[in-house]
Amino acid sequence: MLSDVSLRQAPWSQEVALETMGAHAAQRGPLLPVLHALQERFGFVDARAVPLVAKALNVSRADVYGVLTFYSDLRSSLPGRVRVQVCRGEACQAVGGHALAEHATRSLGVDFGGTAVDGSVTLDEVFCLGNCALGPTVTVNGRLRGRVHAAELDALVADGGVLA
Amino acid sequence: MGADEVAAAIEAEAVRRGVVVQVVRNGSRGMMWLEPLVEVVTANGRVAYGPVTPRDVAALFEAGFLGGGAHELGHGDTDQIPWLAQQDRLTFARVGVVDPLSAQDYEGHGGLVALRRALVMTPAQICDEVTESGLRGRGGAGFPVGVKWRTVLDAVDLPKFVACNADEGDSGTFADRMLMEGDPFMLIEGMVIAGIAVGAHEGFVYVRSEYPDAVAALAAAIAAAYKAGWLGPRVLGSDYGFDLEIRVGAGAYICGEETAMLESLEGKRGVVRAKPPLPALEGLFGKPTVVNNVLSLASVLVVLARGAQFYRDFGVGRSRGTQVFQLGGNVGRGGIVETAFGITLGQMLERFGGGTASGRPIRAVQVGGPLGAYLPPARFDLPLDYEAFAAAGAMLGHGGIVVFDDTVDMAVQARFAMEFCAAESCGKCTPCRVGAVRGVEVIDRIVAGRDVAAGVVLLEDLLELMAEGSLCAMGGLTPMPVRSVLQYFPEDLDRSEGTP
Numbered sequence: 001m002l003s004d005v006s007l008r009q010a011p012w013s014q015e016v017a018l019e020t021m022g023a024h025a026a027q028r029g030p031l032l033p034v035l036h037a038l039q040e041r042f043g044f045v046d047a048r049a050v051p052l053v054a055k056a057l058n059v060s061r062a063d064v065y066g067v068l069t070f071y072s073d074l075r076s077s078l079p080g081r082v083r084v085q086v087c088r089g090e091a092c093q094a095v096g097g098h099a100l101a102e103h104a105t106r107s108l109g110v111d112f113g114g115t116a117v118d119g120s121v122t123l124d125e126v127f128c129l130g131n132c133a134l135g136p137t138v139t140v141n142g143r144l145r146g147r148v149h150a151a152e153l154d155a156l157v158a159d160g161g162v163l164a
Numbered sequence: 165m166g167a168d169e170v171a172a173a174i175e176a177e178a179v180r181r182g183v184v185v186q187v188v189r190n191g192s193r194g195m196m197w198l199e200p201l202v203e204v205v206t207a208n209g210r211v212a213y214g215p216v217t218p219r220d221v222a223a224l225f226e227a228g229f230l231g232g233g234a235h236e237l238g239h240g241d242t243d244q245i246p247w248l249a250q251q252d253r254l255t256f257a258r259v260g261v262v263d264p265l266s267a268q269d270y271e272g273h274g275g276l277v278a279l280r281r282a283l284v285m286t287p288a289q290i291c292d293e294v295t296e297s298g299l300r301g302r303g304g305a306g307f308p309v310g311v312k313w314r315t316v317l318d319a320v321d322l323p324k325f326v327a328c329n330a331d332e333g334d335s336g337t338f339a340d341r342m343l344m345e346g347d348p349f350m351l352i353e354g355m356v357i358a359g360i361a362v363g364a365h366e367g368f369v370y371v372r373s374e375y376p377d378a379v380a381a382l383a384a385a386i387a388a389a390y391k392a393g394w395l396g397p398r399v400l401g402s403d404y405g406f407d408l409e410i411r412v413g414a415g416a417y418i419c420g421e422e423t424a425m426l427e428s429l430e431g432k433r434g435v436v437r438a439k440p441p442l443p444a445l446e447g448l449f450g451k452p453t454v455v456n457n458v459l460s461l462a463s464v465l466v467v468l469a470r471g472a473q474f475y476r477d478f479g480v481g482r483s484r485g486t487q488v489f490q491l492g493g494n495v496g497r498g499g500i501v502e503t504a505f506g507i508t509l510g511q512m513l514e515r516f517g518g519g520t521a522s523g524r525p526i527r528a529v530q531v532g533g534p535l536g537a538y539l540p541p542a543r544f545d546l547p548l549d550y551e552a553f554a555a556a557g558a559m560l561g562h563g564g565i566v567v568f569d570d571t572v573d574m575a576v577q578a579r580f581a582m583e584f585c586a587a588e589s590c591g592k593c594t595p596c597r598v599g600a601v602r603g604v605e606v607i608d609r610i611v612a613g614r615d616v617a618a619g620v621v622l623l624e625d626l627l628e629l630m631a632e633g634s635l636c637a638m639g640g641l642t643p644m645p646v647r648s649v650l651q652y653f654p655e656d657l658d659r660s661e662g663t664p
Binding site for chain 1: 165196197199332333334335336337338340341373374375376377409411412413414415416417428429430431432433434449490491492493494495498499521522530534564566567568569572576577580584588
């Protein structure tokens with residue numbers, strides 16, 4: 001799940017990875033749930049997990065890598081401590097979404113998809129958070145917020161997602 | 165919007181004043197323009213206050229809002245608010261009214277009536293009744309639900325599956341989310357009924373990862389449904405068993421396309437499949453599969469609980485029943501508007517939309533998500549029904565209506581349609597994968613004023629190729645918004661005259 005990935009990351013451990021995967025091995029079509037679980041545990045899907053997953057699910061490493069790189073939610077590197085998603089969908093565009101997106105990249109100093117060098121923040125674009133009557137919409141550390149313009153975004157990022 | 169903070173503030177203020185209040189976190193009534201909305205249950209019904217901020221809470225207590233006292237944020241009886249009273253809330257009857265996770269509340273408000281009926285009907289009878297109701301798939305394509313179910317019922321291969329498409333990725337649509345958060349048992353009941361109708365004992369709900377609150381609500385509801393015996397080996401004490409599992413997507417828009425969703429459920433990249441074979445015959449893991457949208461499955465409950473004829477009596481032409489429209493974007497009073505098919509787009513915007521949020525005139529309205537047409541005020545006479553929209557080169561899709569004021573640059577919107585397609589294409593077919601990239605380039609050249617006439621001819625050619633040659637609706641419908649800009653807002657693309 002998306003919420004608070006940055007707050008719960010554990011350091012890499014093969015044992016923990018195997019245990020995390022094991023909980024989903026009996027499901028039908030387990031690859032996506034397994035990758036989600038690994039990401040939730042470690043904050044991202046470590047390259048060291050790819051061969052383990054392939055072996056456990058009896059698929060090729062290419063299959064695992066293909067899925068890992070197809071889905072934009074699945075990360076191959078550690079995200080920043082604060083994670084910001086800005087909606088780029090049409091409904092948010094209609095109420096100043098373009099300006100908010102520009103402000104976000106400028107004020108956070110990263111492009112969409114990027115993480116600040118000091119690891120403080122990751123900025124992602126997202127196409128619709130389903131809050132289309134109350135845009136522009138963002139999430140900060142998994143918390144959804146509507147009617148967010150430049151000033152509100154700055155305050156949310158500073159407070160890690162909690163409104164003052 | 166800060167509802168958590170408001171709820172906390174009310175509880176804190178109540179403690180401070182020594183008053184006992186029970187705060188229930190129900191789903192939204194869909195009146196987004198009044199959110200955060202606080203409703204107080206009084207002897208005279210439910211009284212609405214909104215939009216409430218934590219700073220208003222003390223004043224509300226002073227005004228005696230716990231007894232329905234007057235306050236400038238007060239709107240009286242919630243059900244009498246004209247915006248709500250003018251709707252036909254069938255599918256959304258319980259949303260915002262009940263405690264979403266209370267099984268008791270659900271049953272007390274008409275839940276399980278449809279399932280109890282389905283358990284004493286034959287599968288064929290259920291399919292026939294759903295067909296008779298005229299219910300069409302609410303995910304966008306509008307295929308008759310009963311006909312699809314019948315195809316799966318008649319398939320001989322086993323096992324069969326029910327897969328709910330809750331990958332509501334279209335910008336401007338949020339009805340699936342509101343239903344899953346506000347009345348998750350309804351979706352569960354609908355899936356069990358679909359299972360009975362086609363002979364499936366296993367179901368999956370594929371929810372997009374952008375909806376973590378919906379995932380949480382649904383997961384809790386599924387656990388409660390197992391506990392109550394609504395899911396599991398003996399549904400409501402019958403011999404029929406049904407198991408249900410949630411799967412969470414991972415940020416790929418294309419997985420809202422049914423075959424890409426099935427691939428994703430199988431643990432693969434979300435790449436679309438060629439049809440045929442139809443998923444109804446060879447779907448999940450190659451087995452016969454019902455794939456339905458959240459609202460389709462939820463609407464089946466209305467059909468079975470109140471009869472096909474009751475549902476059919478709403479709507480016009482071949483668009484029967486109600487559609488859950490979603491008003492969003494730059495709109496004065498946005499939210500969920502469930503109404504019978506047939507009112508015009510203009511009536512929808514006038515009665516419910518209340519103009520733009522910015523107060524400026526409306527210039528364009530995009531209906532049906534990122535793949536839907538942009539319509540100018542001159543087309544607001546279009547009735548909201550599948551056929552009328554199709555005839556006008558537009559589509560109703562999942563019922564999203566996104567309003568833009570006169571500051572919108574339609575060339576940017578046309579370009580965005582192509583950009584979005586380029587970003588989200590699964591890459592399987594060339595018209596979509598390459599066409600979208602070329603589309604962005606051609607639009608850039610036109611907007612830059614370089615040989616505009618030739619550029620438009622080239623763009624139209626490309627649009628035809630994408631529309632006719634793509635495997636699925638992603639590449640096939642991306643031309644729709646672009647064409648609508650060419651047709652209704654050509655002045656934004658051709659800047660060779662007038663604009664410096």
